[in-house]
Amino acid sequence: MPARCQPQPRDRNADFVRRFTAKQRAAHDNQVAKQAKALTADQHAAFRKQLEMVHFLPPAYADATKINIVGILRKWKSYCTFCRFQNWRDAVQVANRATAVSFLEYLCQTYRIATSGTSWQYFRQYKQLYASVTGRYMDTNDSKEIKKWHDAILVARYNLRASNMLGKDVANVDTLLLSRAYEDANRRKEM
Template identity: 50%
Template sequence: MPTVPRSISNGSHNDFIKRFTERESQKRVTKKRPKELTAAQRAGLRRQLKSVRFLKPAYADNSKINIAGILRKWKKYCESSELGPWKPAMETADKAMAMDFLDYPCDTYKITSSGTSWEYIRQCKQLYSSVPGRYMDTNDSKEIHKLHDDVLIPLYGLRPPIANGKPVLGTDDLLTFKLAHDTSVFPLEAHHV
């Protein structure tokens, strides 16, 4: 284990911590909070919020990339199903269309894992909340999951996500790896004998 050089004393660490703490406390003091709203301002805020139908989620960059990918599949689905332009089709989508769309990539693409099709469900929900500006109905979502588990997995022979993939290591495997590569227990010379 590396040792701390003697030239660095506890005093210099304490100085650093003190300066850091002072700087952070100054940042907190300089941040000004908005003034507390009056009763009339609160009433006005409530009137404004009544007109807000849906606050679109602020997705992370990776989620936006996933949504763009599922949007490409949605556009191809709309074209092959002759639903017309993709956006109006998304805005009028219902449970039956969502179920049919979930079947589409399983039927069209070479999907072999139930984890991939499960991911399409999640991404489809994100796309749905982004375009029409509302969340998918909870009961409809449950029915879509049942279709996935009870119909699509057996119909397309989708395997569990980890089957035929990378093996999952247990703690005994990790211990074997550690012992095999620990030169303090087994010196390198012993390996070449």
């Protein structure tokens, strides 16, 4: 009978660990190769010069936002005509907190605004128009001051109610049964 070789004991765990570490090392080397190289001091200087030329990155507005800006632009042009401004674009360029407050006042006088939420939405759309035309955002402190003025004075002056204050009535089962009985009674009377 031929002699058989004794099987060599294999350490399966050691083999698994070797394959796992080899895969991890390859993945790490691949990730390092994909990373961007660090900029040199000269490259940083060139990058800063390039950024100085970029004053404003225009936001990528959604279609609904663009529609809102067009809507508020119509109102802004009406306001500019009312105030006898020569050009609506120039008026936006020099607009400040006082102009924004005056515009909100004009909107409440001219249009049928019933809620404070609607008037504030118009202001937010105005800020989008301002950013689109001027290439800069409205000052945050000015926005906060306008919000205080809006809530304290404009809402009271035009008796603007809170949004969703009137809410829809909710009917329960009893109300539905009563309305059904009422309809049936009316039908019987008509016969």
